[in-house]
Amino acid sequence: xxxxxxxxxxxxxSDRDALQNIELTVPDGDFLGIIGPSGAGKTTLIHSVCGLVxxxxxxxxxxxxxxxxxxxxxxxxxxxxxxxxxxxxxxDSQMVAANVDDELRFGLENFGAPKDEIEERIVEAxxxxxxxxxxxxxxxSLSGGQKQRVAIAAILALxxxxxxLDEPTGELDPAxxxxxxxxxxxxxxxxxxxxxVVEQKIMLLSSYAKTLAVLNDGQLEVAGPVRExxxxxxxxxxxxxxxxxxVTLSRHIEDLTSGAIxxxxxxxxxxxxxxxx
Amino acid sequence: xxxxxxxxxxxxxxHRLDPLTKLVLSLCVCISAFLTDNLIFLLVLVGMDxxxxxxxxxxxxxxxxxxxxxxxxxxxxxxQVLFVRSGAVLFEYGILKxxxxxxxxxxxxxxxxxxATLPLQLLLSxxxxxxxSGVLVQRLFVPYKYAFTLTTAIRFxxxxxxxxxxxxxxxxxxxxxxxxxxxxKKIGLLLPLCAPLLISSVGKIHESAAAAELRGxxxxxxxxxxxxYAFIPADYAFLVFxxxxxxxxxxx
Amino acid sequence: xxxxxxxxxxxxxxxxxxxDLSFTIPDGAFVAVIGANGAGKTTAAKLMRxxxxxxxxxxxxxxxxxxALRTSELAKRIGFLFQNPDRQLCKPxxxxxxxxxxxxxxxxxxxxxxRVDAVLEDFHFDPERSPFALSRGERQRLALASLxxxxxxxxILDEPTTGLDYRECMAVLGRVKALHEAxxxxxxxxxDMELVLDFAERVLVFSAGRLLLDGETRKVFRDTETLxxxxxxPPQITRLSQRLADVLPPADTVEEMEAAIRERKGxxx
Numbered sequence: 001x002x003x004x005x006x007x008x009x010x011x012x013x014s015d016r017d018a019l020q021n022i023e024l025t026v027p028d029g030d031f032l033g034i035i036g037p038s039g040a041g042k043t044t045l046i047h048s049v050c051g052l053v054x055x056x057x058x059x060x061x062x063x064x065x066x067x068x069x070x071x072x073x074x075x076x077x078x079x080x081x082x083x084x085x086x087x088x089x090x091x092d093s094q095m096v097a098a099n100v101d102d103e104l105r106f107g108l109e110n111f112g113a114p115k116d117e118i119e120e121r122i123v124e125a126x127x128x129x130x131x132x133x134x135x136x137x138x139x140x141s142l143s144g145g146q147k148q149r150v151a152i153a154a155i156l157a158l159x160x161x162x163x164x165l166d167e168p169t170g171e172l173d174p175a176x177x178x179x180x181x182x183x184x185x186x187x188x189x190x191x192x193x194x195x196x197v198v199e200q201k202i203m204l205l206s207s208y209a210k211t212l213a214v215l216n217d218g219q220l221e222v223a224g225p226v227r228e229x230x231x232x233x234x235x236x237x238x239x240x241x242x243x244x245x246x247v248t249l250s251r252h253i254e255d256l257t258s259g260a261i262x263x264x265x266x267x268x269x270x271x272x273x274x275x276x277x
Numbered sequence: 278x279x280x281x282x283x284x285x286x287x288x289x290x291x292h293r294l295d296p297l298t299k300l301v302l303s304l305c306v307c308i309s310a311f312l313t314d315n316l317i318f319l320l321v322l323v324g325m326d327x328x329x330x331x332x333x334x335x336x337x338x339x340x341x342x343x344x345x346x347x348x349x350x351x352x353x354x355x356x357q358v359l360f361v362r363s364g365a366v367l368f369e370y371g372i373l374k375x376x377x378x379x380x381x382x383x384x385x386x387x388x389x390x391x392x393a394t395l396p397l398q399l400l401l402s403x404x405x406x407x408x409x410s411g412v413l414v415q416r417l418f419v420p421y422k423y424a425f426t427l428t429t430a431i432r433f434x435x436x437x438x439x440x441x442x443x444x445x446x447x448x449x450x451x452x453x454x455x456x457x458x459x460x461x462k463k464i465g466l467l468l469p470l471c472a473p474l475l476i477s478s479v480g481k482i483h484e485s486a487a488a489a490e491l492r493g494x495x496x497x498x499x500x501x502x503x504x505x506y507a508f509i510p511a512d513y514a515f516l517v518f519x520x521x522x523x524x525x526x527x528x529x
Numbered sequence: 530x531x532x533x534x535x536x537x538x539x540x541x542x543x544x545x546x547x548x549d550l551s552f553t554i555p556d557g558a559f560v561a562v563i564g565a566n567g568a569g570k571t572t573a574a575k576l577m578r579x580x581x582x583x584x585x586x587x588x589x590x591x592x593x594x595x596x597a598l599r600t601s602e603l604a605k606r607i608g609f610l611f612q613n614p615d616r617q618l619c620k621p622x623x624x625x626x627x628x629x630x631x632x633x634x635x636x637x638x639x640x641x642x643x644r645v646d647a648v649l650e651d652f653h654f655d656p657e658r659s660p661f662a663l664s665r666g667e668r669q670r671l672a673l674a675s676l677x678x679x680x681x682x683x684x685i686l687d688e689p690t691t692g693l694d695y696r697e698c699m700a701v702l703g704r705v706k707a708l709h710e711a712x713x714x715x716x717x718x719x720x721d722m723e724l725v726l727d728f729a730e731r732v733l734v735f736s737a738g739r740l741l742l743d744g745e746t747r748k749v750f751r752d753t754e755t756l757x758x759x760x761x762x763p764p765q766i767t768r769l770s771q772r773l774a775d776v777l778p779p780a781d782t783v784e785e786m787e788a789a790i791r792e793r794k795g796x797x798x
Binding site for chain 1: 436488502503504
Binding site for chain 1: 565664665694769
């Protein structure tokens, strides 16, 4: 469980708060999507959970972030890393090895995974990310989507309880983006891993996440179950967050549906058929 | 498409050698090239580099580097030929003077450069970076931080090169004429691009360091490495050969 | 006008990055280029701009092959907005950044001043700020502004909305739309099908380096047979409309769909 109380953070040298008085609780097994306009504090929030803020990004930190019982300010960065696996935004610069096998081995060796377990955990992580066939490939020869899966597999091999991802589909096409989210859903549903993902593509979050947190200008604008948050679509559009077209459609015909919100095309189909019956 | 420093997967005898042997061999070729003054021996060394390239299945790549070095070699050669004034004069016109010594010095420099550069490329072509840092840490007791810095620097070369060509392309699109034939003008055009390159590089290095730390980099010790390296019979043969090269370098 | 005549491009000795492309983009068009990562969209866009030269066939700009045009000549005719604005920006202030492209094309000093001022006013930039101190979305707008200052006849945008939030995205595309209405030809490589539907008149669908489909935007999105081959998922309302084809007439926008539902409901009541 992650508990964030009264969190405010201002980067050293900045004249405004990147985060302002954030109150947020993420229960175990949640799949949380974080969305908001540029500069809203999404990355800062992710970094506060994995400990990069304030350990490696200096500034004024107020309030508290507790991850699995550990206060992130008191705990060592590496102790947090045993619980929280983080995939940062720029996938190229987080690769440490020249080939896929070594990339996965790196974290396992560092955290002292038993030597006889390493092979099994590498195979398991590659399978979970759907890239068993890439094991012996040179990283420079992989496509963007493949690299992203390697980055995820390298974290999955560490078997974290919580998985953080910062815009994992930023440069990927819609089909590959879906594949990435399917991996995340699998980890969330089958292994009960808590997943927190910053994402601009609201359509993906609407179909895969369980809860949504909307940040705006350093503040938590609204948070809750996906459908509840999507009901606020007008407010979201005001702050610059797009909504899926089916949500807009639901709003346009709310007089016919008693206010139901369809988050996906499948739900919209059922809703319209109901209306026309 | 592989860069000239990238690892080329394979199963040749060079690929199977212990990384330590390959490191020793390539260093010995370099040292030998600097010890000797004999043009013929230097030629033999270059030939041997190419032969090793064939053995490792990376001959094409070695040739590409060789042709890349050609421009620089011609430049260096001319420089030496024009500036060395001692020795028997072969040709004289105004202040222009070409001497036998000049030709020798120029040839020696160029061959030495070639003989010493090729083995390093060869080493990286047939050895994975992680194995290289692995033996440095495990067998040569180099602290992991230094080995990691070295391999990261090598790994980032193609990343920065890609960034640079991306920046050049973007500037070309605005009308900057990089296709100019004038090298001075070209350098003048390239200089202002250092700012965007530096900014993106610093950002990448920052993120890279954070990512490594989140994956337990600071916990790593010499014992962390799970791969073990061992000599095969061919290793001993290549090690003896390396020592012979040094001896030959001193002799000739 | 941009014309592709049996264009091939191979990188090194490998397979063709684009394969036998033939199509024409007339003046004043708004064309979207879509397809999966690695399908050859960006390669095609760079070929249009002459940043890449075809291995075989030719790319003609107003009848002249890109291989025969000088860098500055190409820059004058076609503006290219990259996915990553940071590679484009290199000057210490916004004003110098805007002037740079014009200086490169040897536009006279007073004309530069005039055009830069016009663009500054239009985009509401602070001329003395450093481009690197701006947010990502602002930098993308600045990169676009510096292209607009050159007044090219054609604009090519390579995934202009990557990394931008919805509002920034609309700011950039709103500007592009206005330019198009004023007569500029626009070619946009894009992953967001909702945007493609809203802005593009015509769509080129790429798959594995080949041109798979070429047609009017709404027609292309209704080609349920071919689109999956290019891993393209049509916009939401179009998909919804296809699922409801047995009860409702075709609709592609929220408004059309709403009207169709109300009409049908009214007819029943």
